[in-house]
Amino acid sequence: MIQLYNSLTRKKEEFKPLGEEVKMYVCGVTVYDDSHLGHALSSIVFDVLDRYLEFRGYKVKKVQNFTDVDDKIINRANADKVPWQEITEKYIESFFKSSDGLNVRRATVHPRATEDMPEIIELINRLIDAEAAYELGGSVYYRVRSKSDYGKLSGQNIDEMIEGTRNEESRKEDPADFALWKAVKPEEPNWDSPWGPGRPGWHIECSAMAFKHLGEQIDIHGGGLDLIFPHHENEVAQSESASSKTPFAGVWIHNGLLRTTGATMSKSLGNAFNVNSALEEFSSDAIRLWILQSHYRTNPLLDKKLIGDAERSMRRIRQAVEAVPVVSEKSLDPEPFKRRFVEAMDDDLNTPQALAAIFDLCRKMNRTRADGNDVSSAADLVRELTSALGFNLAAPPKKVESLNDSEVGALVQKRKDARAEKRWGDADAVRDQLDAAGISISDTGDETEWTRK
RNA sequence: GGCGACGUGGCCAAGUGGUUUAAGGCGGAGGUCUGCAAAACCUCUAUUCGGCGGUUCGAAUCCGCCCGUCGCCUCCA
Known part of the structure; x- marks a missing residue:
């Protein structure tokens, strides 16, 4: 229900x-x-x-x-x-x-x-x-007392x-009556009507x-x-x-309506407010998570730092879902988490609670995967639930001019060689270089994986 | 003046009478792993919910007062 x-x-x-x-x-x-x-x-x-x-x-x-x-x-x-x-x-x-x-x-x-x-x-x-409305001088007003x-x-x-309202000069039957049709004024767009030209x-x-x-x-x-x-x-x-x-x-x-914190924020309001420029800086998922971590009837705080926090949170979910699957007889049953999610959402769209269920499931997946369990059905559930909330699990936009894949590949190989020869200083320098270009790497056994941040 | 919302850890934020000695995220501290990292995992990070009273066997949750923040009543998602 x-x-x-x-x-x-x-x-x-x-x-x-x-x-x-x-x-x-x-x-x-x-x-x-x-x-x-x-x-x-x-x-x-x-x-x-x-x-x-x-x-x-x-x-x-x-x-x-x-x-x-x-x-x-x-x-x-x-x-x-x-x-x-x-x-x-x-x-x-x-x-x-x-x-x-x-x-x-x-x-x-x-x-x-x-x-x-x-x-x-x-x-x-x-x-x-x-008789709920009347015409007056080419305009039509709704009669609130009706x-x-x-x-x-x-x-x-x-x-x-x-x-509480200011007393404007008007011939309306009642000051609270409001316009359904406004008679045309010079130079304004207008349409023909039974009451003469005007607009709604x-x-x-x-x-x-x-x-x-x-x-x-x-x-x-x-x-x-x-x-x-x-x-x-x-x-x-x-x-x-x-x-x-x-x-x-x-x-x-x-x-609810967005809230801002005092004077500090207002300086940057211009840019922070524009959706298209926010999307150049943050993933749509981060913006969505920032909003859905508050209940929809509250007034979320508009602060770029919080959207940045949400970006990191999204990475946790993505990483849990995208981790290399384990093939095993044992598997994680995600049903209890689905029930939690539905229960929360059924209760006036309690998205903060629904998200808590998803985060808990992700942690459980990471833990049980490490213990050799198949978590693929849990990963499917996370995809399903996040999709019901409108997340697309896509990576955030690139912040800096990045290297192309073959350039990254060459650098990764260069570091690999250095590591093989235990030239740790050289290896770390390459890693720093990649990091600066927005590439993060991780070593798992003999393999080195890289992702764009 | 009228209508209404809110005040929970360093930050964001659920919870609205007992299963909560308060979810989840971010941040921080320590640890496991690692050449070092990253990621992940583990432990810790509010005995307390703006203040003061009251109701109750029991309150962050109900009532009263006070303090503080904010929205709407004019265009606004």
Whole structure:
């Protein structure tokens, strides 16, 4: 039984999808800049959820949108003096490059707001018909007072909320009403609608795309903790008002946000935040391990040192799996570790505990292999479990300009000769040279093996 | 003002009433192996969970107060 924490009820609940196929919607990014490690965190968390559900035998349909019309995009286009479509194309491409680099599986569908305009307009019409929305000067607003349980997701109360907001000049019926459709402003991208030219408000696209690609009721809705209010709150309201079906989403899952340590970190934020540059320095596995060693609802600490630590930890797993197999009658039964893993993951994706099971298994493998046991089925299990968490067990990127294989081979031979003649000083000098080039060597009996670090 | 999160070893981080005198990772110390290393393995590295009270046979885990850190309420994964 899989239990997941539901932000709506603030409790762990048994996961029960409505149908055969799990319908999961994850809020995507607004494409106006490169992805940073905060996006990576969210991508990885929902990638793990997707993969784990599949590991547990579910079929998953995952939808993740691109918000490709928005103030920030328009501003960026103006700043760069290019058409806004050029901005969105560029950063959608960048997003995929980052996610692919992070070994995040693509969603089943990646819809774009601008491509589902008819559905967005139709949904707004339904809301007007249901008297949950009203037109005003070419814009359309959602009437928050029309839904008695408005605020249930974020625990906000409309009246208390209004006190905290600044009182902007507006003719809206209620200050808390939010825009479903924004009337066109000069020089802005716009689409025709029954209320005149304009563009969709931020929240409506997600409801429209969820309805279109998954249906009016979905199993899982995910996103960052920072989206609970107003975005997800408004999404629930408009979706349930339009469909008259409750709940819109069976479980709301929110990942924690990245945390940084004071002033020291902020200096290097620029680079540390960019996923593509982080991937030049660290393996995708290290980035993923750094994130999954914390629970997804906590706020992981962003610190390059920790990602470096994770890189070393990954090497332990890789080495255990890749070690030369022993052929033997005796073998290690890894089942208890699999049970531990499943039990941990079933409990609201407790990845730190799941990883502890994997690390323990790796140690057990090394120990029992040394005692002459066949650990190949254990190695297969480690591959299976790490893969369910999205690790690819690939080596980290090369840090320095490295030697090619034949150059390494020549140096290894040179050292071998030196060792045979017990010229230890010469042998160690070659080893230092290789080490500086990112090659580590190990002597096992007469053989010398080398690997790129 | 409103909603909410957090404070566990040198660092990161699970655990949320007894099987935990607290998992796992990184780092550190010693050892085995090795020409020396690397890797691996073994041992050690919090009698203690921000502080003070309380509930209980029993608390890191529940309650109260205090101290500290942080997020959201405006764009944000």
